[in-house]
Amino acid sequence: MNITEKILARASGRQRVVPDDIIFANVDKVMVHDVSGPGVIKVFDKLKKQGINVDKLWDPTKVWVAEDHFVPSADKLSAQNVVLLSNFTKNYGIEKHFKYGMGQYGICHTLSHEEALVLPGEVYVGGDSHTNTTGALGSFACGLGHTDVAYVLLNGKIWFKVPETLYFKLNGKLPEHVMAKDFILKIIGDISTEGGAYKTMQFGGSGINEMSVESRLTLCNMTTEAGAKNGIVEPDQKVIDYLVSRGAKNISLVNGDSDAEYEKIYEYEGSEMEPIVAKPFSPENISIVREAPSVELDKSYIGSCTGAKYEDLEAAAKILKGRKVKIRTEVLPASISIYKRAMENGLLKIFLDAGVTIGPPTCGACCGAHMGVLAKDEICISTTNRNFPGRMGHVESQTYLSSPLVAAASAVTGKITDPRDLN
Amino acid sequence: MQSFRKIKTILTPLDKVNVDTDQIVPKQFLKLVQKSGFGKFLFYNWRYDDHEHLKSDFILNDPKYKYSKILVAGDNFGCGSSREHAVWALLDYGISVVIAPSFADIFYSNCFKNGLLPITLDDETIEKLQREIGEVEVDLENQKIRTSSENISFDIDSHKKKILLEGLDDIAQTLLYEKKISEFEKHSKIPSVL
Known part of the structure; x- marks a missing residue:
C-alpha cells in the first residue's frame, strides 16, 4: 500500500485497502473557519429542526477554529459572523479558537503546521478546499462541504472512497531561482485543473527529500487546483524536527510500503525547472x-x-x-x-x-x-x-x-x- | 432535503468551462448568517452590472429561461472553493439539475447533501443538448434524459440515486440504522487513531 492507503486502512480498522474501496474512517482532527463555521452552524440548525441532537460534539479537543477570511472584520456582517463563531466555540467547549487580536492567529492551513495541530499519519478534514495543504506533514488531509463537516463534528467519522494515486517524482534539487510554487504550477499546466480529480497527488524523489517542509506545503496546497482529493509527501526527519520544534509530541510516522502501487508516475528533472506564472x-x-x-x-x-x-x-x-x-x-x-x-x-x-x-x-x-x-x-x-x-x-x-x-x-x-x- | 424524481423544463445552456464556486456565489455573499436566500446572488457578476441592474446579455436573464430548472455547462463545473453556498444558491434560484462533462469533487459531493442532481455526460451529448430548444425530461428513477428526438441514458451511483429519490441526506440515511450502529459500536474493536 502507498502512504495514503495505509493511513486510510489504519483509520478504518482494516488490514488493507485498495483504490475504489469505500471506507468509514475515524477522523483525528477537524477545522472550521469564519466562512465554513457559520455554514456548519446553519446545517446544525437544520438538523435540530429534524429532531437530531446537536447538543454535543464528538470531541471538542480535536476541533480547532480559525478566523481568517474576513478578519479584521471587513464590515458589519463579517463582524457578526465572528461573534457567531465565538458563541459556537464557547457553547461547544472548543478551546482551540485562534482569535484575531489575541496572540497567535492566522490562515487556517498555516495554523495547521505552525501550531503542529496535525501530525503524520492522521486523518484531517476541514471546511475549506485548501485543507489539502497539510498533507505535506504526511497526513491524509482533505476539504469537505459544510454538511460533511457537520457530520464529522457530531460523529468523528466520515466515509471516503480510497483514491488512486498519481506520483510526481522530482529528480534533483530545484535551482535557486525556482520555488515549489513554480513546480506545482508546472504540474497543473501539464495535467490540467481536473487532472487530479478525486485522486491523491503524492510527491517524492530526491528533489522532494531536499525540499523544506514549507516548500512541500506549497506543493500540497495547490493539489486542490488540480482537483485532487489530497496531496501528500512521505514524512521524514525534517517533518519530525519541524513539528517537535512547534511543541508536538508522540509523533509516529506512517510510510508507504516498498511495493506501493501508483496509477501513474510522472518524472521531472529539478535542474530543468523554470520560474512559471x-x-x-x-x-x-x-x-x-x-x-x-x-x-x-x-x-x-x-x-x-x-x-x-x-x-x-x-x-x-x-x-x-x-x-x-x-x-x-x-x-x-x-x-x-x-x-x-x-x-x-x-x-x-x-x-x-x-x-x-x-x-x-x-x-x-x-x-x-x-x-x-x-x-x-x-x-x-x-x-x-x-x-x-x-x-x-x-x-x-x-x-x-x-x-x-x-x-x-x-x-x-x-x-x-x-x-x-x-x- | 427535497427528494428528486422527475422534472420537465427547457434547458439553460451555459457555454462555459471551469465554472468555479466564486462565479456561482461570489465571496461577499458568504457572510450572510441565514441559509436561505442565496438564489438572488447566483452568478452575481454575470447577472448584474455595477449598478445591480440585470445584464441583458447573460443567458439566465433571458426571460425564455426563467422557468428552466436544468443547467447545461462545460467541464469541471463547481471547481474552486468548497463553499456549500454554491449548491444552496443553485437550488434557491430554482435549478434542480446540472449537466456537465465533469464536476469538481467537493461540489459534486455537496449536491447530494442538498438535493441537487449533477449528471455527467460525454462532450458530444452535451453539445447536442446545448442545442436543444424544446422541453427536456430528466427522469432519475430510470436514469434517462428525454428530448424531443432522443432518449439519453446517464450513469449515477446507486447509493447517490437513492439519496435523491428518497430525499434523505447521509445523516438521515445513517440515522435509519441508528439501532444497528449503536449495537455495533458496543462491540467495536476499531482502534482509535491518535
Whole structure:
C-alpha cells in the first residue's frame, strides 16, 4: 500500500485497502473557519429542526477554529459572523479558537503546521478546499462541504472512497531561482485543473527529500487546483524536527510500503525547472516567466496560505533588499508567528524600506474579500492559488499566479520578471 | 432535503468551462448568517452590472429561461472553493439539475447533501443538448434524459440515486440504522487513531 492507503486502512480498522474501496474512517482532527463555521452552524440548525441532537460534539479537543477570511472584520456582517463563531466555540467547549487580536492567529492551513495541530499519519478534514495543504506533514488531509463537516463534528467519522494515486517524482534539487510554487504550477499546466480529480497527488524523489517542509506545503496546497482529493509527501526527519520544534509530541510516522502501487508516475528533472506564472483565468494556463506577456502590472500581492509562509517572505525579502517597488505591493504574513519571526529577523524592515505595505494575517484579497481587492482592469501578480475571473476583486481584473521570488522581482520592475533578470 | 424524481423544463445552456464556486456565489455573499436566500446572488457578476441592474446579455436573464430548472455547462463545473453556498444558491434560484462533462469533487459531493442532481455526460451529448430548444425530461428513477428526438441514458451511483429519490441526506440515511450502529459500536474493536 502507498502512504495514503495505509493511513486510510489504519483509520478504518482494516488490514488493507485498495483504490475504489469505500471506507468509514475515524477522523483525528477537524477545522472550521469564519466562512465554513457559520455554514456548519446553519446545517446544525437544520438538523435540530429534524429532531437530531446537536447538543454535543464528538470531541471538542480535536476541533480547532480559525478566523481568517474576513478578519479584521471587513464590515458589519463579517463582524457578526465572528461573534457567531465565538458563541459556537464557547457553547461547544472548543478551546482551540485562534482569535484575531489575541496572540497567535492566522490562515487556517498555516495554523495547521505552525501550531503542529496535525501530525503524520492522521486523518484531517476541514471546511475549506485548501485543507489539502497539510498533507505535506504526511497526513491524509482533505476539504469537505459544510454538511460533511457537520457530520464529522457530531460523529468523528466520515466515509471516503480510497483514491488512486498519481506520483510526481522530482529528480534533483530545484535551482535557486525556482520555488515549489513554480513546480506545482508546472504540474497543473501539464495535467490540467481536473487532472487530479478525486485522486491523491503524492510527491517524492530526491528533489522532494531536499525540499523544506514549507516548500512541500506549497506543493500540497495547490493539489486542490488540480482537483485532487489530497496531496501528500512521505514524512521524514525534517517533518519530525519541524513539528517537535512547534511543541508536538508522540509523533509516529506512517510510510508507504516498498511495493506501493501508483496509477501513474510522472518524472521531472529539478535542474530543468523554470520560474512559471499562471496567466488569467486559470491555474493551468501557464507560461515560463521569460515568455510571459509583457503587461503593465498594477500590483504585487504576497500573501495567503500558498505564498506567505516564513520561507516565502524570506524569498521576497531576498529580492527586495536594497531595492524599491515600482507598483503597489502588499505583504500579508500568513500567521502572527510568521509575522513575528519576520520582524525579529529584519524582513519587515526590508519590506518597509522597499516601499511595501505590510498587512495583518488574513485570507484578505486572495479570495477577493477585502484588504487590497482589485479594481476593474487592474492587473496583479500574486503568490496566491487561484486566478479565476473576479477571484481577487472585480470580475474584469486579472491575476497572474507566481512564486514569491517572481512576485517580488515583478514588484521591482512593474512587469512580470524572472528573478535572474533583475539588475 | 427535497427528494428528486422527475422534472420537465427547457434547458439553460451555459457555454462555459471551469465554472468555479466564486462565479456561482461570489465571496461577499458568504457572510450572510441565514441559509436561505442565496438564489438572488447566483452568478452575481454575470447577472448584474455595477449598478445591480440585470445584464441583458447573460443567458439566465433571458426571460425564455426563467422557468428552466436544468443547467447545461462545460467541464469541471463547481471547481474552486468548497463553499456549500454554491449548491444552496443553485437550488434557491430554482435549478434542480446540472449537466456537465465533469464536476469538481467537493461540489459534486455537496449536491447530494442538498438535493441537487449533477449528471455527467460525454462532450458530444452535451453539445447536442446545448442545442436543444424544446422541453427536456430528466427522469432519475430510470436514469434517462428525454428530448424531443432522443432518449439519453446517464450513469449515477446507486447509493447517490437513492439519496435523491428518497430525499434523505447521509445523516438521515445513517440515522435509519441508528439501532444497528449503536449495537455495533458496543462491540467495536476499531482502534482509535491518535
